[in-house]
Amino acid sequence: MRKLVYGMNVSLDGYVAAAGGDIGWGVSSDELFRWWLDQELRIEMFLYGRKLWETMSSHWPTGDQRPGATPAEREFARNWRDTPKVVFSSTIGELDWNARLVTGDAVAEIARLKAEDGGPMRVGGATLAAAAMRAGLVDEYEIVTHPVLVGGGMPFFTALESRVNLNLVQTRSFPGGVVMTRYETTPSSV
Numbered sequence: 140m141r142k143l144v145y146g147m148n149v150s151l152d153g154y155v156a157a158a159g160g161d162i163g164w165g166v167s168s169d170e171l172f173r174w175w176l177d178q179e180l181r182i183e184m185f186l187y188g189r190k191l192w193e194t195m196s197s198h199w200p201t202g203d204q205r206p207g208a209t210p211a212e213r214e215f216a217r218n219w220r221d222t223p224k225v226v227f228s229s230t231i232g233e234l235d236w237n238a239r240l241v242t243g244d245a246v247a248e249i250a251r252l253k254a255e256d257g258g259p260m261r262v263g264g265a266t267l268a269a270a271a272m273r274a275g276l277v278d279e280y281e282i283v284t285h286p287v288l289v290g291g292g293m294p295f296f297t298a299l300e301s302r303v304n305l306n307l308v309q310t311r312s313f314p315g316g317v318v319m320t321r322y323e324t325t326p327s328s329v
Contacts, residue, residue, distance in 0.1 A: 140253060140254060140255075140256070141183075141184075141252065141253050141254075141255060141256075141257050141258065141259060141260050142258075142259040142260070142278045142279060143186075143249065143253055143259070143260050143261075143262055143271060143276050143277050143278050143279070144178075144182070144259055144260065144261045144262070144277075144278065144279045144280075144281060145261070145262050145263075145268045145271065145272070145277045145279070145280055145281070146178065146261065146279075146280065146281025146282065146283065146321075147263070147265070147268075147281075147282075147283070147295060148162075148165045148283045148285060149282055149283060149284050149285065149295045150164060150284075150285055150287050150288060150289040150292075151284055151285065151286060151287060151288055152288045152289060152290065153294050153295050153296065154289050154291065154292040154293055154294055154295065155265050155292075155293050155294070155295050156265075156292045156293040157289035157290070157291070157292040158289075158290070158291050158292045159292075160190070160292075160293075161289075161292070162194075164285065164287045164289055165285045165287075165317075166285050166286065166287075166313075166314070166315035166316065166317050167315075168313055168314040168315060168317070169209070169211065170313050170314055171283070171313040171314070171317055172209075172211055172212070172215075173211050174311070174313070174319065175215075175283075176211050176214060176215045176218070178261075178281065179215065179218055179219070179222070179261070180218055181258070181259060182222065182258070182259050182260065182261045183222070183223070183257055183258035183259060183260065184222065184223045184224070184225065184252065184257070184258075184260040184261075185219075185222055185223070185224045185225070185260070185261050185263060186224075186225050186227070186249060186252070186260055186261065186262045186263065186267065186271075187224060187225070187226045187227070187238075187263050187264055187267070188226075188227055188228070188263070188264030188265075188266050188267035188268075189226070189227070189228035189230060189231055189264070190264055190266070191263045191264035191267075192224075192226045192228070192231070192238075192264075195219065195263075196235075196236060196238075199215065199216050199219040199220070199236075200216070200219075200220060200235070200236050201216070202215065202216035202219070203215075203216035203217055204216075219236075220236050220237060221237065222237065223237055223238075223239075224236070224237060224238035224239070225238070225239055225240075225241055225248070225252070226238050226239070226240050226241070227241050227242075227245040227248070227267055228240065228241075228242065229242050245267060245270055245271075246270050246271065246274045246276070249262070249270075249271050249274070249276055250274065250276060253276060259279075262277065265293045265294065265295060265297075266293075268297075269296075269297030272296070272297055272299060272303075273297060273299060273300065275303075277324065278323060278324055279321065279322065279323050279324070280305065280320075280321065280322045280323075281319065281320075281321050282295065282319070282320050282321075282322075283313075283317060283318075283319045284317065284318050284319075284320070285315075285316075285317050286315070286316035286317070303324060304324070304325040305322035305323065305324060305325065306322060306323050306324075306325050307320065307321075307322055308321050308322065308323050309321040
């Protein structure tokens with residue numbers, strides 16, 4: 140059975156994007172980027188909602204060819220292209236870059252993929268992740284909190300019908316006051 144991981148950069152007030160979809164408020168550092176790269180290298184399949192797919196596919200297919208790309212950015216781009224991706228959308232037409240489209244029931248497909256043998260999957264995009272959270276499918280949360288209050292936008296967490304108990308398994312600080320916390324769901328939550 141595969142593990143499902145949900146992790147994103149988050150403002151201190153809990154948003155992955157500010158109003159209007161702005162994601163430019165994060166504190167960047169080479170150390171944080173390398174940490175994200177290390178996390179992505181252990182993932183065997185990415186699950187994307189439409190908005191995150193559009194963001195990632197607008198940059199990473201050629202991210203390693205951009206002037207000034209760091210070695211970590213080049214490695215991230217190669218890994219992104221090589222890793223299988225499943226995109227959940229009813230409005231996207233064609234996909235490329237080792238991705239396939241699912242237009243039907245996202246929760247049923249995520250549950251099916253999770254039941255397969257294999258390595259961890261990462262669900263990306265707050266709306267898609269919210270559906271997986273409400274269905275009790277998320278096994279691990281990687282929350283990278285940035286020291287900024289954006290006041291509103293797309294929240295990292297969704298409203299749930301019942302409590303989910305978590306176990307803190309790791310914390311780490313990064314330059315600029317960024318803090319990563321990683322939690323696993325406890326058996327009574329799943």
